[in-house]
Amino acid sequence: MSGTSITYHRPDDMLGEAAVLGRGLLPRIDAFRARQRDDGTVHAPGDQDRRALLAIKDEAARWFAGHGRAAQADALAADVDDWLAAGLDTAPHFARSRDALVAPADGDWAAFLAPVQTTNSVPPVGRRLEFFLVRRKEPDALADLAVRYPHPKNNCQATVLLAGSEGVAKGNCIVFFPENVAAHDKVAEQDYAIFFFSKxxxxxxxxxxxxxxxxxxxxxxxxxxxxxxxxxxxxxxxxxxxxxxxxxxxxxxxxxxxxxxxxxxxxxxxxxxxxxxxxxxxxxxxxxxxxxxxxxxxxxxxxxxxxxxxxxxxxxxxxxxxxxxxxxxxxxxxxxxxxxxxxxxxxxxxxxxxxxxxxxxxxxxxxxxxxxxxxxxxxxxxxxxxxxxxxxxxxxxxxxxxxxxxxxxxxxxxxxxxxxxx
Incomplete structure (x- = not known):
């Protein structure tokens, strides 16, 4: 993805991006996740499933790279390619995508795409392909509160949900942790914890x-x-x-x-x-x-x-x-x-x-x-x-x-x- 031109967007501009995603990438993701089982696998995958996932990969990777998230674009492409090589009837392993996400600064935005367990969402709930776009918005009183309650390693992000696939945009899921991402290895430490508190x-x-x-x-x-x-x-x-x-x-x-x-x-x-x-x-x-x-x-x-x-x-x-x-x-x-x-x-x-x-x-x-x-x-x-x-x-x-x-x-x-x- 290093040869892709990059256009950076201010956090306030991302609301417009949410509408664009709703017309293109998100419907593709929702259609694919409907083909998945609870463990993330696709039953009897065919060429249509492979083409659908490749289209998602290409569109999402361009989107990530075009918004200054080249590392996420590369990680997503590698994870999808490995899954396709192993077969969509095998459990997905998206550790690269999981580890490439960097928690946004207050006021900044973050986006993510991978098979994710969306706890308490609308059935079917499982490790299905999900996308979210959020803006981090910490409470106004946080600075004063942190003086009295100093967090030794605050890695939690309060966010407003701007756009999401079905498992995120519907239902009662308000949390996203690295351990929610479908992967073969276990998470040793939480580098981020994103909460969709606007929901x-x-x-x-x-x-x-x-x-x-x-x-x-x-x-x-x-x-x-x-x-x-x-x-x-x-x-x-x-x-x-x-x-x-x-x-x-x-x-x-x-x-x-x-x-x-x-x-x-x-x-x-x-x-x-x-x-x-x-x-x-x-x-x-x-x-x-x-x-x-x-x-x-x-x-x-x-x-x-x-x-x-x-x-x-x-x-x-x-x-x-x-x-x-x-x-x-x-x-x-x-x-x-x-x-x-x-x-x-x-x-x-x-x-x-x-x-x-x-x-x-x-x-x-x-x-x-x-x-x-x-x-x-x-x-x-x-x-x-x-x-x-x-x-x-x-x-x-x-x-x-x-x-x-x-x-x-x-x-x-x-x-x-x-x-x-x-």
């Missing part, structure tokens, strides 16, 4: 809030995160994202030093709950912008949206919400046995402090990864009972309250996130 408001209002209203009494539903304007919601969600990741890098077993271990299902579940609980407590106790909004977001999303997943008993995020619900029930922070339950804000805070203390005490006692895995599983099993073969847990009758609105909400049409929703 959050619509997801929260459409699914999380109505689900909470179906379970809780009207007066006890957390309200601060409801009815926010797009920009306010984006700012609040982005600060939550920063604090969440900041707390990942604290304590006895920080995420950046133990990434593979933290991917254990039981350890990871407790890790997510611990850092969100610490975020809630920091918002309650400190001078943090949009504190009430963040607290409501955490509680409503964790307990009332994540368990709605159709495969909740195998879904990691859903498990965090079910665990948290039962933890709060045991500590009388959620009370009642009738049609609606009552959430007590003060007791929630006490219960979250106890949860953080319990997890951190466990982490301080274990000295080996094997001990950590065993202790984490034992703690998780205090709230999540064993499930059927292949399932991580099983719902109790009381926990089934959390999915009361599942059928109604799952019948809604998939959310569509057009370019520049905000």
């Amino acid at each position: 959050f408001r619509m997801i929260h209002e459409t699914f999380a809030v109505p689900s909470a209203r179906a379970v809780l009494t009207a007066e006890s539903v957390p309200r601060a995160s409801t009815g926010m304007g797009p920009e306010v919601c984006y700012q609040a969600r982005s600060i939550w994202g920063y604090l969440h990741d900041y707390f990942h890098h604290q304590g006895s077993w920080p995420l950046d030093q133990h990434l593979k271990l933290k991917m254990n299902w039981f350890i990871g579940l407790l890790e997510e709950l611990k850092v969100d609980a610490k975020t809630v407590l920091a918002c309650h106790e400190g001078d943090i912008p949009y504190a009430d909004e963040q607290i409501a977001m955490v509680l409503v999303e964790r307990m009332f949206r994540y368990p709605l997943d159709a495969h909740a008993v195998r879904n990691f995020d859903a498990g965090t919400g079910v665990f948290l619900y039962s933890w709060l029930r045991e500590r009388h922070a959620i009370t009642g046995d009738g049609d609606r339950l009552h959430l007590s804000y003060g007791r929630v805070l006490d219960a979250l402090r106890e949860l953080v203390d319990t997890i951190e005490e466990m982490e301080a006692k274990v000295t080996t990864p094997a001990e950590y895995r065993a202790a984490a599983k034992a703690l998780v099993r205090t709230q999540l009972r064993e499930g059927a073969e292949g399932d991580r847990y099983a719902f109790t009758d009381d926990q089934l309250r959390l999915v009361r609105a599942r059928d109604r909400l799952s019948a809604l049409p998939p959310l569509r996130f057009a370019p520049a929703q905000m």
Whole structure:
């Protein structure tokens, strides 16, 4: 690609590029991903599939190179060529593309193309070909916040989604990590973590809030995160994202030093709950912008949206919400046995402090990864009972309250996130 002429674009110009992509490259990608299976392979690939992928490669490589991303263009071309040589009925390996992506500076843009697992998106979900174009937009309060909560290696990017293929532009996927990319090797360290936070408001209002209203009494539903304007919601969600990741890098077993271990299902579940609980407590106790909004977001999303997943008993995020619900029930922070339950804000805070203390005490006692895995599983099993073969847990009758609105909400049409929703 070194001989290709390069035209650089300012970040503000990329919105126009989103429209161009929507007329050309994105429809090609969506058509190809429809041919893929969950593992990224193409069943009984023919010449038409090969030609389609070559056309995508050529158009995308020209686009990347023409926008100053020659390294990504070269990586994409090499990954596609190797996949074609191995056969499209073999699992794709796009490690070059994964490693060529450089996190954008605040205000700059980034784009990516590879087979990617788009978590919580609209089915079919798997390692299918996906593209996104984003503009990084960090919250206005980040500079001051970072003084009080200095992140040792902040590699998270809050972004506005400008354009995306079906798995990104539809559904509830708001995260992209290097480990989501189809590749034969494991990621040792996260060099970037891109969050499509411009999608959050619509997801929260459409699914999380109505689900909470179906379970809780009207007066006890957390309200601060409801009815926010797009920009306010984006700012609040982005600060939550920063604090969440900041707390990942604290304590006895920080995420950046133990990434593979933290991917254990039981350890990871407790890790997510611990850092969100610490975020809630920091918002309650400190001078943090949009504190009430963040607290409501955490509680409503964790307990009332994540368990709605159709495969909740195998879904990691859903498990965090079910665990948290039962933890709060045991500590009388959620009370009642009738049609609606009552959430007590003060007791929630006490219960979250106890949860953080319990997890951190466990982490301080274990000295080996094997001990950590065993202790984490034992703690998780205090709230999540064993499930059927292949399932991580099983719902109790009381926990089934959390999915009361599942059928109604799952019948809604998939959310569509057009370019520049905000």
